[in-house]
Amino acid sequence: MRAAVITFPGTNRDGDIARALRMAGAEVIHSWHADHDLPAGTDLVVLPGGFAYGDYMRTGAIAARANIMDAVRAHAARGGYVLGVCNGFQIACEAGLLPGVLMRNAGLKFVCRMQHLRVGRVDTAFTRQYAAGQVIKVCIAHGEGNYVCDDETLMRLEAENRIAFRYCDASGDIMRENPNGSRHAIAGIYSENLRVLGMMPHPENLVESLVGGTDGQGLFASLAVAG
């Protein structure tokens, strides 16, 4: 597994996610937003968290039009893997890699705390190391995580089983009042071919028991052996 972690001006979680991938056994190459090409042999593109371009205009909007994103779209169109976390999820939506958009949190506050998630399907390259329906505890840190899409898209996401993670409580019950107002408590979604995953929570923060838990490891362990 060769992963290209892309850094935009304002990205700040690139180091952590690269570390989580390396710990899981993946090879990581850092890429720069102004480049036109991905490193040769890239299997996975990672759009990390942060505040690319200062979140100016709309979160992810300007980053989604950066030079490297044409190569990322081509990679995705070829069936390559893409993981967008937090700001990376926002960028993936703005870039047209995933449907919908992340709006300002319904409560208007930046939420930064630990959060339980219920894992959806476990037959994808991102989740094979989790158990079906598993409840994991990771963290969230965002001001714009309110997932919005039209009714038709939402119905498709549900019908095609493309909701990767939902916000839940410690016992796994889906939250009626979720942290940001997302439709159907969506914390992450897949593309149609299940090879692009966008998620607001930060699994890369939870890979060391020393700093609060290891529930994020499953995602990187899954990816490391994905091909």
Place this chain on the structure above:
Amino acid sequence: MKARVTVTLKNGVLDPQGKAIEGALKSFGLEGIDSVRQGKVFDIEIATQDRSRAEALLKQACEKLLANLVVENYTVEVLG
């Protein structure tokens, strides 16, 4: 030429910022404010003097970047 692009949220899209602004205005005791929806204004200078080319150019700018058509509408005014 000068132009103004206005980007607003589509009807039905939750606008928590607009709600907060609405609440603040109401808290001043300003009578008669029913609701507030907020949006963005872009003032743009364009090199061309051709109005229809300017409109076409701005439409492209909106669809490529200035508006997210999933949740936003835009209007273009060429001010001359």
